[in-house]
Amino acid sequence: MWGGRYSVSGKSQKYTEAPIKILLAKPAIDGHDRGIFVLAKAFRDAGMDVIYAGLLPTPEEVVDTAINEDVDVIALSLLNGAHMTAFRNVMEILKKRGVNDIAVVGGGIIPDEDKPALERMGITGNFGPGTPLNIIIDHIKARAREIRKLRENEY
Amino acid sequence: MDNFWDIKAREIMQSFTEDKNYEKWKETVLNPWNKKTGYKDKTMENSSAMPVKELYTAGDLPRDASERIGYPGEYPFTRGIYPNMYRGRNWTMRMFSGFGTPDDTNKRLKYLIENGETGLSIAFDMPTLYGYDCDSSRAEGEVGKCGVNVSSLYDMERIFDGIDLSKVSTSMTINAPAAILTAMYFVLAEKKGIPLEKISGTVQADILKEYIAQKEWMYPPETHLRLIRDMLVYSTEHVPKWNYISVSGYHIREAGSSAVQELAFTLADGFYYIEMGINAGLKVDDFAPRTSFFFNSSINFFEEIAKFRAARRIWATVLKEKYHAKNPKSMALKFHTQTSGYTLTWQQPLNNIVRTTIEAMAAVLGGTQSLHTNSYDEAWALPTDDAVKVALRTQQIIAEETGITDVIDPLGGSYYLERLTCEMEIEAYKYFSEIEKMGGILEAVKSGYLQKEIADTSYKKQLKIERGDDIIVGVNKYVDRDEKPINTLKITDVAEKGQINSLENVKKNRDQSKVSRSLEELHKAMEDDRINLMPYIMECVRNYCTLEEISNVGREIFGEWKEPKIY
Numbered sequence: 094m095w096g097g098r099y100s101v102s103g104k105s106q107k108y109t110e111a112p113i114k115i116l117l118a119k120p121a122i123d124g125h126d127r128g129i130f131v132l133a134k135a136f137r138d139a140g141m142d143v144i145y146a147g148l149l150p151t152p153e154e155v156v157d158t159a160i161n162e163d164v165d166v167i168a169l170s171l172l173n174g175a176h177m178t179a180f181r182n183v184m185e186i187l188k189k190r191g192v193n194d195i196a197v198v199g200g201g202i203i204p205d206e207d208k209p210a211l212e213r214m215g216i217t218g219n220f221g222p223g224t225p226l227n228i229i230i231d232h233i234k235a236r237a238r239e240i241r242k243l244r245e246n247e248y
Numbered sequence: 249m250d251n252f253w254d255i256k257a258r259e260i261m262q263s264f265t266e267d268k269n270y271e272k273w274k275e276t277v278l279n280p281w282n283k284k285t286g287y288k289d290k291t292m293e294n295s296s297a298m299p300v301k302e303l304y305t306a307g308d309l310p311r312d313a314s315e316r317i318g319y320p321g322e323y324p325f326t327r328g329i330y331p332n333m334y335r336g337r338n339w340t341m342r343m344f345s346g347f348g349t350p351d352d353t354n355k356r357l358k359y360l361i362e363n364g365e366t367g368l369s370i371a372f373d374m375p376t377l378y379g380y381d382c383d384s385s386r387a388e389g390e391v392g393k394c395g396v397n398v399s400s401l402y403d404m405e406r407i408f409d410g411i412d413l414s415k416v417s418t419s420m421t422i423n424a425p426a427a428i429l430t431a432m433y434f435v436l437a438e439k440k441g442i443p444l445e446k447i448s449g450t451v452q453a454d455i456l457k458e459y460i461a462q463k464e465w466m467y468p469p470e471t472h473l474r475l476i477r478d479m480l481v482y483s484t485e486h487v488p489k490w491n492y493i494s495v496s497g498y499h500i501r502e503a504g505s506s507a508v509q510e511l512a513f514t515l516a517d518g519f520y521y522i523e524m525g526i527n528a529g530l531k532v533d534d535f536a537p538r539t540s541f542f543f544n545s546s547i548n549f550f551e552e553i554a555k556f557r558a559a560r561r562i563w564a565t566v567l568k569e570k571y572h573a574k575n576p577k578s579m580a581l582k583f584h585t586q587t588s589g590y591t592l593t594w595q596q597p598l599n600n601i602v603r604t605t606i607e608a609m610a611a612v613l614g615g616t617q618s619l620h621t622n623s624y625d626e627a628w629a630l631p632t633d634d635a636v637k638v639a640l641r642t643q644q645i646i647a648e649e650t651g652i653t654d655v656i657d658p659l660g661g662s663y664y665l666e667r668l669t670c671e672m673e674i675e676a677y678k679y680f681s682e683i684e685k686m687g688g689i690l691e692a693v694k695s696g697y698l699q700k701e702i703a704d705t706s707y708k709k710q711l712k713i714e715r716g717d718d719i720i721v722g723v724n725k726y727v728d729r730d731e732k733p734i735n736t737l738k739i740t741d742v743a744e745k746g747q748i749n750s751l752e753n754v755k756k757n758r759d760q761s762k763v764s765r766s767l768e769e770l771h772k773a774m775e776d777d778r779i780n781l782m783p784y785i786m787e788c789v790r791n792y793c794t795l796e797e798i799s800n801v802g803r804e805i806f807g808e809w810k811e812p813k814i815y
Contacts, residue, residue, distance in 0.1 A: 121374070121386075121389070121390060122374045122375065122377075122378045122380070122386055122387075122390060123374060124377075124458075124462050124463030124464045125462075125463075125502075126463055126503070127502065127503050127504045127590075127703075127706055130504075130703040130706065130707070130814075130815055131504075131703075131706055131707050131710045133815050134703075134707045134815065135707075135710070145815065147810065147811065148463050148811060149378075151386075173374050173390055173393055173394050174390070174393035174394060174629070174739065175374070175388075175389035175390040175393060177389065178388050178389025178390075179388075179389055182388075202627075202628070202629070204629070204736065205733060221594050222593070222594045222627055223593055223594055223595055223720070223723045225714060225724075226710070226714055227714070
């Protein structure tokens, strides 16, 4: 099966065609999961392989799952105002573990003024409420393409 | 075999008549007109996927309409639970508030009281809602962000500093740690020298709804339900003006349900709590009058009003016929309403004032007992003083300027509204029947059935918006290209640091031996299901045990909870 980076051996063409594997996570204590279920269904309908980290994972647990499941993209979402702490923690743990080939995108109630700082951490998108699903999906596809290109060069 | 619910649904369905004149009008007047004007009629439906006709007539009323609608203040309470409704007294204007430190929140509460608010309603932050202290690693970045932080009795003392608990009624939106926060409020009254018989208010404490929708829990359902039982029994005996529960549809709706799902799942939860009280040995009329409800008021105007009226009629019918209540107060469903947060848009936020106004009118026309109106900036952050004032003024304008409150239930008898009320009832009874066949509400929750129903409805709604079938002004129609940012309330990390320091002080200054002893006693009591835990929790609170220390006793014994996979 395609989708695992370690299963790729000179067949990068097919690898890039495999479904995008994405982990959806709310890396803090926040029970507002309406949006994440809508996204899960929409991403699945768009042909992605979707994993949901469940409620209340710690940033460590999010990173563990992403690595174990070998995902292309982590999609972080928070509506509780703690994104600057929780998202940063996820990025720092990824960095500490030397992971640089998983794309991270964000969304939720994220004020415009926080977006540049999140971008600098490497979290792109940072979509607010009312963003059409296709814009989010296109962004994820673009990020996943970048990541897969990066991995092709690595392996 | 038909169950109670199937029988009730059939009764209503069989009460509908036919209006031959309506068919004739369609054939001879409407259809030719549409043809002539080139109008192509389309099927329309409301949020609950019920078809909506172009016109409602006398034929849409049930045959026994006058009994089903009844009079205000009497069974089946369709037209309101009080005989004179708002002619006698307006609903309580109760703005949901809380942010930052207890001192910040104390200031906001006093600001609202000065501006004419008539009841208090406290919003707690995420760590508090999940039973963690402000210094927990789980709380990092979240202290005071979505509500006020409360880690010990000391924080409660500061929130209510200078506020007379014997004069205001307080509503607390807290669920998983509800017993602990309730204990804090009771102990606070005790410390201020106010007898428990004199304090009034409501604690949400609706844990079933948490598993269904809001997802803020600490333990497995059974443990939380036991704590609610203990609160119910304790307040029945000691705090007669305390509503031990506010059965909440609000969050079910916000999580994506339709109006009918909100109605059905909330009432099904309510029936469970009634059975819990009866199983705990109480008589239904001893506690049912203090069961209160909390509904959402969303944007589909008539659907919302019908939902409130249907809720009252179902509750009255079921309490009387299934649980054999004798006291009309047990049958009268009283409820708080909040306008819908989900309908607020981040785009063109001033439009939210209009949405909130319409939703507030639906709540008032639906006969609510208290109301929170959302502030226009809440799709961005917690509200600023200015925004919350407009939201409160919205209620005051409806109450004082519009004349809506001059007449009791002014929409009663509307062909459309009465028909829709009946249809809502039927659909709710169908869900009750379905839930009963699954083994009851607790089983339905554990299996993820209700959660799946809600997520499906929510996804369908989103796809409708994406396709442009559902219009959201400013989002998928009449979009502004260059929107200007608005002022928002910022909660800095200063609140977190301040709370952590204050908690350290509390821990330094308390009697450690009393702390350990009361926690140990709570531990012992928790292991025996027959013991009422409220006095034990109150003793912990008195000794300034923290929220997390008390919560952890249950976590040690009962473990944590993982939700069923629902997608």
